[in-house]
Amino acid sequence: MKQTGKKQVNHLKRLRVLLAILLFVPVLLYFVDFTGALPQGVHALLHFQIVPAVLSGAAGIIVLQFIFAFVFGRIYCSVICPAGIFQDIINRLFCIRKKKSRGVRRFSYHKPQNILRYVLLGLTVASLISGFTSLIVWLDPYSNFGRIATNLFRPVVMWGNNIFADLLMRIENYALYHVTIHTVTWAGLIAGIIILLVFIVLTIFRGRLFCNTLCPVGALLSLVSRYSFFRMTFNTETCNHCGNCERSCKAEAIDSKSMKVDTSRCVDCFNCTSSCTRNSIRYRWAPFFVKERVAKEEVAASAPAPGIAKPSSGSRRSFFATSAAIAASLPVVSAIAPSDDVPEGENTAADDQPAPVTPPGSVNLERFKDKCTACHLCVVRCPTQVLRPAGFQFGFDYLLRPYCAFKSSYCNYECTVCGEVCPVHAIQGLTKEEKRTTQVGIATFHIHRCIVYTEGTDCGACSEHCPTQAVHMIPYEGTLTIPQVEPELCIGCGGCESICPVNPHRAIIVVANKEHQQVSPPEEEEVKEIEIDSFGF
Amino acid sequence: MKRRDFLKTSVVAGAALSLNFDGLQAALTSDTTAVEAVPDLVAVMGGEPEAMLDKALEALGGIEKYIKKGQKVVIKPNIGWDRTPELAGNTNPLLVKALVKRCLSAGASKVTVFDHTCDDWQKCYKSSGIEAAVKEAGGIVLPGNDEKYYKTITVPGGLKIKEARIHEALLDADAWINVPILKNHGGAKLSCAMKNLMGIVWDRRVFHSNDLQQCIADLCTWQKKPVLNIVDAYRMMHQNGPQGRSAADVATIKSLLASSDIVAIDTAALGLFNQVKKLDMAAVGHIGKGESLKIGSTDLSKLNIKRIKI
Numbered sequence: 001m002k003q004t005g006k007k008q009v010n011h012l013k014r015l016r017v018l019l020a021i022l023l024f025v026p027v028l029l030y031f032v033d034f035t036g037a038l039p040q041g042v043h044a045l046l047h048f049q050i051v052p053a054v055l056s057g058a059a060g061i062i063v064l065q066f067i068f069a070f071v072f073g074r075i076y077c078s079v080i081c082p083a084g085i086f087q088d089i090i091n092r093l094f095c096i097r098k099k100k101s102r103g104v105r106r107f108s109y110h111k112p113q114n115i116l117r118y119v120l121l122g123l124t125v126a127s128l129i130s131g132f133t134s135l136i137v138w139l140d141p142y143s144n145f146g147r148i149a150t151n152l153f154r155p156v157v158m159w160g161n162n163i164f165a166d167l168l169m170r171i172e173n174y175a176l177y178h179v180t181i182h183t184v185t186w187a188g189l190i191a192g193i194i195i196l197l198v199f200i201v202l203t204i205f206r207g208r209l210f211c212n213t214l215c216p217v218g219a220l221l222s223l224v225s226r227y228s229f230f231r232m233t234f235n236t237e238t239c240n241h242c243g244n245c246e247r248s249c250k251a252e253a254i255d256s257k258s259m260k261v262d263t264s265r266c267v268d269c270f271n272c273t274s275s276c277t278r279n280s281i282r283y284r285w286a287p288f289f290v291k292e293r294v295a296k297e298e299v300a301a302s303a304p305a306p307g308i309a310k311p312s313s314g315s316r317r318s319f320f321a322t323s324a325a326i327a328a329s330l331p332v333v334s335a336i337a338p339s340d341d342v343p344e345g346e347n348t349a350a351d352d353q354p355a356p357v358t359p360p361g362s363v364n365l366e367r368f369k370d371k372c373t374a375c376h377l378c379v380v381r382c383p384t385q386v387l388r389p390a391g392f393q394f395g396f397d398y399l400l401r402p403y404c405a406f407k408s409s410y411c412n413y414e415c416t417v418c419g420e421v422c423p424v425h426a427i428q429g430l431t432k433e434e435k436r437t438t439q440v441g442i443a444t445f446h447i448h449r450c451i452v453y454t455e456g457t458d459c460g461a462c463s464e465h466c467p468t469q470a471v472h473m474i475p476y477e478g479t480l481t482i483p484q485v486e487p488e489l490c491i492g493c494g495g496c497e498s499i500c501p502v503n504p505h506r507a508i509i510v511v512a513n514k515e516h517q518q519v520s521p522p523e524e525e526e527v528k529e530i531e532i533d534s535f536g537f
Numbered sequence: 538m539k540r541r542d543f544l545k546t547s548v549v550a551g552a553a554l555s556l557n558f559d560g561l562q563a564a565l566t567s568d569t570t571a572v573e574a575v576p577d578l579v580a581v582m583g584g585e586p587e588a589m590l591d592k593a594l595e596a597l598g599g600i601e602k603y604i605k606k607g608q609k610v611v612i613k614p615n616i617g618w619d620r621t622p623e624l625a626g627n628t629n630p631l632l633v634k635a636l637v638k639r640c641l642s643a644g645a646s647k648v649t650v651f652d653h654t655c656d657d658w659q660k661c662y663k664s665s666g667i668e669a670a671v672k673e674a675g676g677i678v679l680p681g682n683d684e685k686y687y688k689t690i691t692v693p694g695g696l697k698i699k700e701a702r703i704h705e706a707l708l709d710a711d712a713w714i715n716v717p718i719l720k721n722h723g724g725a726k727l728s729c730a731m732k733n734l735m736g737i738v739w740d741r742r743v744f745h746s747n748d749l750q751q752c753i754a755d756l757c758t759w760q761k762k763p764v765l766n767i768v769d770a771y772r773m774m775h776q777n778g779p780q781g782r783s784a785a786d787v788a789t790i791k792s793l794l795a796s797s798d799i800v801a802i803d804t805a806a807l808g809l810f811n812q813v814k815k816l817d818m819a820a821v822g823h824i825g826k827g828e829s830l831k832i833g834s835t836d837l838s839k840l841n842i843k844r845i846k847i
Contacts, residue, residue, distance in 0.1 A: 525782075
């Protein structure tokens with residue numbers, strides 16, 4: 001009775017949940033919305049994600065996130081990171097109809113896996129600096145969430161839609177319509193399933209273990225959050241070591257015996273506050289220098305100035321060094337991408353491997369590989385579903401990156417969506433005019449496979465679908481006409497390849513430009529006034 | 538005359554009317570003695586789409602002759618491309634709108650409009666102005682973007698194709714009207730009424746790989762023929778078809794054709810096309826092949842054609 005009487009409303013937790021929902025719901029809907037009903041601008045929410053911000057060189061956002069973490073701790077992991085929120089949802093679902101001891105209070109304190117998480121962080125940063133994104137592709141929480149949403153949630157939503165659309169159609173309602181799912185590839189599906197299972201298993205057995213071991217963003221923020229001004233603190237007077245807080249801590253960061261909270265792992269979920277009947281663990285202003293009497297200068301140590309800090313332990317020193325190195329390297333990372341606009345086309349010996357057609361705005365293959373984290377946002381937003389996650393067909397280092405699958409779809413002439421939404425700017429935003437003149441590849445015609453040549457009958461499907469008439473029909477035998485390609489007009493949109501009726505190999509195939517080119521727009525023809533006054537029959 | 542005989546005669550006359558003795562009906566309804574035969578084909582020039590449609594329908598004896606009360610009607614325009622009406626890639630939305638209205642006022646229980654588009658269907662429906670036009674007129678716009686909507690039917694009369702998968706809206710319909718736009722076409726050379734039927738089937742690759750011209754003609758032998766073909770030639774794309782690149786590809790010739798004979802109307806449309814660009818009948822193979830399959834006639838001299846200038 002006294003316990004329930006004492007229990008206070010946990011406003012902070014409520015606020016945390018509310019903010020998480022406010023961010024998560026639009027992001028999730030944005031990924032699964034196949035109708036284009038949501039405003040395009042929702043992608044702005046994703047620019048706050050740390051990995052995209054780092055890769056796109058959005059220094060302002062990074063600084064903001066660091067300051068935020070320095071003041072409030074790793075709130076980012078609970079209200080901004082969709083993968084973090086998603087794990088909280090898994091946790092919540094797991095706890096349904098379970099006793100507290102098996103549900104919300106199933107955790108226990110574990111020591112931090114510092115070596116693992118900081119080695120991974122270091123490797124990630126090092127690989128980014130050397131322009132190699134394969135590691136971040138697998139570790140970035142946002143991109144992992146994106147892959148789950150794209151390859152698992154979205155198809156389910158589309159199937160659901162199709163079932164409803166069919167039902168509605170029976171009663172002559174056409175508000176919904178049937179959709180075909182083209183974007184799911186084996187690679188995407190497997191990647192989505194793997195990370196979903198990792199999230200589920202880790203969440204169930206060890207709470208936020210992913211965030212505190214594998215996640216480079218978690219590791220990065222932990223460097224700052226361990227010194228955060230606001231933090232969870234024990235009231236050593238009133239605490240009776242009941243252990244409720246420890247058992248409710250998803251981050252496994254509370255040691256109730258020694259009454260210590262590892263702020264480097266705390267994600268500010270405030271569940272511990274709710275669990276405490278004595279109000280003994282609270283989120284309060286407790287800067288490290290107040291308690292630990294560390295020299296004031298150390299506050300400045302969060303800025304990239306190595307050597308100023310006078311840490312009390314060896315490990316702390318290494319953290320400062322790491323954080324300083326990372327902070328110093330951020331501009332380097334973001335500067336890398338634009339600087340490498342000269343692709344090493346010659347010494348990429350794997351010329352037998354076909355090059356993927358990368359989305360318009362990706363500038364060149366090498367740059368795209370260095371920047372794209374395979375979050376698949378472009379895949380879900382592409383209206384023609386031409387962008388699909390790659391498997392191994394373009395080599396290991398292109399795995400899961402989106403490529404233009406022209407065999408069954410094409411890139412809409414006027415469309416610039418992928419560049420608009422890409423949160424890492426791996427695909428740069430193009431204006432419609434730029435898009436219409438950006439050549440991502442060139443259609444090559446194989447006459448020996450062409451219907452007109454093999455069957456001696458009319459076809460012309462390729463030319464029909466060519467928006468620039470780079471593929472046009474020229475006289476052939478008799479009244480027949482046969483396609484011809486003007487490479488300097490072709491933008492590689494794949495209209496021709498997608499519609500060519502020849503199987504299994506199309507008679508017209510877009511060969512990728514590893515370096516995208518500019519073509520001149522189709523010549524503006526003069527509009528002539530044509531008047532007729534007789535029917536002609 | 539005995540009363541019984543009189544009744545018999547009236548019954549026969551009634552039956553004759555329902556058998557489309559158009560001239561007689563026209564004469565009876567207009568209450569004139571001079572019986573003018575209802576034309577096989579009407580060509581109108583010089584008006585706005587709606588006005589030209591009304592002239593043509595009037596000459597043909599009214600929409601009621603084709604659309605009966607309570608019927609489920611499908612109108613099949615060309616909405617193949619993500620293009621605005623000015624670029625003439627799709628049927629004129631004003632024409633479609635007027636036609637939906639006429640069908641509804643003739644008592645159609647519902648009027649649906651669809652096309653199996655080439656570009657993204659939502660973009661096509663929107664840019665063409667047809668979605669908005671149909672909705673304003675009280676019709677229903679149906680998607681044609683998914684294989685799911687298409688059911689297999691047989692085309693026994695076809696030479697190259699014996700079956701096709703056709704949009705279920707058409708299979709359910711009591712009557713349908715084919716409303717193509719006349720334009721140049723890279724593959725088929727001319728896109729008009731017969732070619733417009735490619736938008737009712739799912740797998741067009743089969744057509745392209747099995748003698749396109751013959752397949753177009755084959756499909757037109759499908760027993761459920763449009764009750765009427767209305768060709769929109771208000772704006773005509775005379776080059777770079779069927780998609781077109783710019784306004785330079787378009788001639789505004791303000792014309793409209795209407796006929797139940799799909800071969801005749803395409804023959805006439807070719808004549809109209811030739812007023813702007815030279816195109817040989819032999820090149821547009823599907824028209825001649827259509828005649829060989831006895832779908833209609835290319836011999837316009839034997840047809841009763843009414844030409845109206847506004």
